[in-house]
Amino acid sequence: MSRLVFFDLDGTLADRQTALSDAVTGLCRSRSLPPAADQWLRTELADRANAADFARLRDAFDLEWSAADLWQEYVDLMAAAVTCRPEVLDGLTRLRDAAWTIGVITNGASDIQRAKLVETGLADLVDGVAVSGDLEIRKPDRRLFELGATRCGVSLADGGWMVGDNPTGDIGGGHQAGLCTIWLRGRPWPEGLPAAHHVVDDVTDAITILLNETWE
Template sequence: MPLLLFDLDNTLIDRDRAFRAWTADFIAERRLPESELDWLATLDGGGYVTRQVFFRAALTRYGVTGRAREEQMAELTAQYREAMVERVCFPGENREALLAARRAGWTLGVVTNGDTAHQSAKIAAAGIDELVEAYVVSEEAGHEKPDPEIFRIAALRCGLDDEELSERLADGTAWMVGDHAPADIAGARVAGLDSVWLRHRRPWPQVTFHPTLMADALPEAVRLVLERQPQPQSRRPLRPGTPAQPSERDHQRERPTGTNPSPRYSGSPGAVAVNVATRPAS
């Protein structure tokens, strides 16, 4: 069972496009100059700056301080997350790439850092949960990329046990595709996976590690993986309308890390949560 894992933001979905749309509305509502778009985009850091830091800095810049700032931060964060789900963009060519990988016999999963409810809502809004076997969000998993454990959790949720995962790592049929070098590519490397880095018109930023492959866009990344490996036996497609898990587990954050809420898996503690996402801010 070959395994192909994906990052969510700016890999499967165009997170920055949704952010730019939200930013345009934010500026228009406050009658701010359009030049503030660039300032806010820089502060955003591609979603890797926490929303607390982002909104505190933004409100301070626009003259809101003290208790009023703290009150507006909570309100703006909630509005922002709702807007980002409404504006989620899952390009058709990315959907087709996932379908092609499934037809070729690959098991698909998502590994993302971030807030469980927010990331899960974006996955559901895009319909990605119906195309992958499982997904993992860092908050719920208790591990975030580049921690190797979150990749192991993803593999287990996708139906591989530890022995099968070791076999896939050994024969080069376990891959990670992502756009963020420290989280996605370094994480894949320390977990033993091959990787494809999405360039997005950027030079490779690291000197101590490198991806297995580089691609300009997700469809190219998937094509490169499929071309690199012998075609595995075709898998039975997911039943229409059958989403990847978790379901109610997204709302069970009081559960101690390391417990096993899923009847599907009964392995070692901490190895069996379903759907773990991992982008810190987004």
């Protein structure tokens, strides 16, 4: 098996939920949006966000600004607010030192996901990134994993690992791509979905498992 690991971004390497709350608060304060708009944003962006959401926001509340301006401000606020814990960054550094190839496979709009990677420092620690917005396909589609492998300069046929918190997208997608999987428990597990190879409570535990892998 190849010494390759893919990580999910939101909810795995980075804390999206806290950043979302901060970004929505900042946007509403900056634009003096009403409480109803604040609640709308928190509901509509709970799982994902893209530029089209801000066109809907503009229409719903008859806002004077363009959807593009609102989206860009949200992207900037999210990138500034999102965090990756130092121990996670340290763990990724240890994986690199141990000759692992590290990729990120994430669902979302390309601009906001890449901005998060840069601002958290993760961009400097990964070999390749595949964002669903790059191809307009989403995990668990195998093609996104194939793109990730290509951008890491490796072949998916050589195997590897997928680490993430989404049972269907990360673990189910990893299985479809022929990868071993590590699930960060939390979300409900869908009936009929094959079990992950390992289950952990924190991404640092997943990194420890990988570092303890033996290679022939």
